[in-house]
Amino acid sequence: MRDLDIARWRLRSQRLVPPHASSAGEAVGSLLAVQAENPGQAAWAVAARTRYPDHADLAGLLDDGTVLRTHVLRPTWHFVQAQDIGWLLDLTGPRIRRSIGQQLKAVHGLDERSATAAVDAVTHALATRGHLTRPQVAGELRERGIEGNGQLLMLLLAQAELDGLFCSGRPAAGEHTYALMSERVPTQRRLARDEALAELAFRYFTGHGPATERDLAYWASLTVTDVRAGLAEVRDRLGSFSHDGRTYWHAPGDAPQGPQEPAGHLLQILDETYRGYQDSRWVLDAAGVVPRTRETAIGMALADAQLVASMRRTITPRQVKFDLRPYQALTLPQIEALDQAARRYGQFLQLTASISWL
Numbered sequence: 584m585r586d587l588d589i590a591r592w593r594l595r596s597q598r599l600v601p602p603h604a605s606s607a608g609e610a611v612g613s614l615l616a617v618q619a620e621n622p623g624q625a626a627w628a629v630a631a632r633t634r635y636p637d638h639a640d641l642a643g644l645l646d647d648g649t650v651l652r653t654h655v656l657r658p659t660w661h662f663v664q665a666q667d668i669g670w671l672l673d674l675t676g677p678r679i680r681r682s683i684g685q686q687l688k689a690v691h692g693l694d695e696r697s698a699t700a701a702v703d704a705v706t707h708a709l710a711t712r713g714h715l716t717r718p719q720v721a722g723e724l725r726e727r728g729i730e731g732n733g734q735l736l737m738l739l740l741a742q743a744e745l746d747g748l749f750c751s752g753r754p755a756a757g758e759h760t761y762a763l764m765s766e767r768v769p770t771q772r773r774l775a776r777d778e779a780l781a782e783l784a785f786r787y788f789t790g791h792g793p794a795t796e797r798d799l800a801y802w803a804s805l806t807v808t809d810v811r812a813g814l815a816e817v818r819d820r821l822g823s824f825s826h827d828g829r830t831y832w833h834a835p836g837d838a839p840q841g842p843q844e845p846a847g848h849l850l851q852i853l854d855e856t857y858r859g860y861q862d863s864r865w866v867l868d869a870a871g872v873v874p875r876t877r878e879t880a881i882g883m884a885l886a887d888a889q890l891v892a893s894m895r896r897t898i899t900p901r902q903v904k905f906d907l908r909p910y911q912a913l914t915l916p917q918i919e920a921l922d923q924a925a926r927r928y929g930q931f932l933q934l935t936a937s938i939s940w941l
Contacts, residue, residue, distance in 0.1 A: 584826045584838070586869035589793050590888035591839045593866075596792050597855055598632035600843040605634055607641035608664065611650055615786045616661040616671070618858050619652050622759065624851035624882070624896070625662060627931060631848065636931045645754060648767040652751040652759065654744040657804050658683060668750070668764075669771025674779040676745040678804050683742045691735045701729050702743045706763065714752030714760040747771075780805075780813030788814075788821055791855065792833030797862035829863060847920030848885040849894055849905055849928050857883060857890075872910045884909075884924070886917040902935040903928065909940070 594600045597614065604610035610632040611617055619625035630636035641662075644650040648665055655661050655668065656675050663671060687693040693701075701724060708723040709715060715723070721736055740761060743749045752762030774782060787799050796810045803810075814821075814832065822835045850856060857864060865875075867890040882894030884907050892907040905925050913921075922938060929936025 584824055586827075586866040587888065588838050589826065589831065589863070589866045590869070591841075591843060592793055592833065593791065593856060594843060594848075594888050595839055596790060596834065597859075599848055599856065600839075600845065603634040604632050607633060607637075608644055608649060609633075611641075611644075611662050612664050612667070614790045614855055614859075615667065615783070616656055616663045617855060618657075618853045619660045619662045620853055621851060621881075622652065622660075625853070627928060628851060628854050629662065630931055631850070631927075636927070638931060638933075642754070645751065648753075651767065653749075654679070654741045656802065658741065665768045666772055668768060669747070670774040670779045670782070672745060672747050673773065674776065674783060675803050675805065676747070680742055680745040683738050683745070687735070687738050687742065691738070693735065693739070698739060698742065701739055702746075702748065704729060705740070705743065705761070706748065709749070709761060709763050714755065714762045716755055716758050716760050720761060777812065777816065780809055781816035782813075784810065784813035785817040785820060788817075788832040789834040791859050792821075793824070793831035794833070794860055795829045795831055795862045798860040798864075801861035802859055831863070842887045845920070845923060845927070846887050846916070847922075847924035849882065849896075849921065849924045850885065851882050854883070856885070870911075874910075884921055886913070886920045891917060892921070898932070898934065902937060903932050904937050904939060906939045906941055 598604045598610055604613055607629050610629050617625060617629055626638065626641055629641050630638065633640065641650065645652060650662055651665055651668055652660050652662055653668065655663055655671050658679050687698055704724055704727045705720055708720065717736065717740070720740070740749060747764050749761050750764045750767050752760035752767070754760060783803060784799065787802065788794060796807055796814065800807045800810045821832050823830055823832050857867065867885070867888070869889060873890050882896055883890050884892035884894045890910070891913060892909040895906040897904045897906070907921065925936040925938050
């Protein structure tokens with residue numbers, strides 16, 4: 584087993600190569616959660632995993648609440664199926680909430696009493712006015728004499744999401760809105776903690792595998808002890824192997840036998856192929872040519888499951904342009920694979936696509 588073999592296997596597990604998901608809902612569910620800090624690029628992250636990428640697919644699910652965009656797993660937004668939000672928040676919310684609560688108090692001087700008063704005000708506004716954008720929420724708070732800068736409001740709303748009070752509402756002209764969780768998901772699936780740990784482990788390793796225990800601990804903001812407890816319940820339903828001093832877990836089956844199609848992918852740096860791991864992330868760079876520094880790019884170009892260039896996407900009314908900066912000289916097949924990836928992305932956006940090589 585080589586790093587490249589693992590990286591190719593992950594493309595298949597993540598549905599970036601066949602078998603693709605039949606719909607956006609299936610793509611989200613198979614990954615359990617998809618990081619969605621940037622909703623526009625995250626929409627492509629989901630669509631790229633489907634058989635027939637269609638912008639209206641995910642948009643419809645977000646509109647009717649089948650898929651939510653909310654804070655869970657880590658202190659950032661994710662797309663997650665409504666049927667999974669209850670048990671996922673129960674499992675992963677407390678650790679993140681404590682961290683956000685500390686920031687609200689230490690950085691912004693907002694104690695628990697003040698935070699509760701602000702959340703109560705937002706709750707009332709959502710109950711009476713319906714789904715509101717963040718500027719509208721800020722306006723409601725100002726009317727009640729509650730002031731706060733952008734970061735304070737962001738943290739306050741994230742904490743309420745982690746408490747299961749708010750979640751995404753129907754997008755308004757493409758803009759994120761907030762709604763009451765009790766309205767969007769009136770009946771939530773709940774699991775005992777041991778059951779939740781087991782489901783988390785099974786679905787992460789089948790949807791992201793091969794991956795390690797520490798990959799999952801990072802992804803879900805849990806301890807390795809918690810991960811091992813969940814894994815112990817489902818290990819007989821998974822396969823595993825050792826590589827480079829680590830044990831990798833995955834859905835039963837064999838590794839892909841060579842390159843897969845499509846060979847090229849243009850994705851955000853927050854995509855699950857990158858952000859879904861930490862311990863073993865760099866199987867994406869078997870040759871070791873990518874600088875191990877803080878990410879400066881907002882996107883990445885993959886060719887045959889390897890990170891070959893940084894990517895920046897620019898959208899105009901008629902076209903989408905991809906500025907690619909290779910980490911080393913690319914072969915003709917790699918260039919052709921990325922050209923095809925750009926065309927697929929352009930078709931999804933219904934724009935003409937072009938690549939600029941930097």
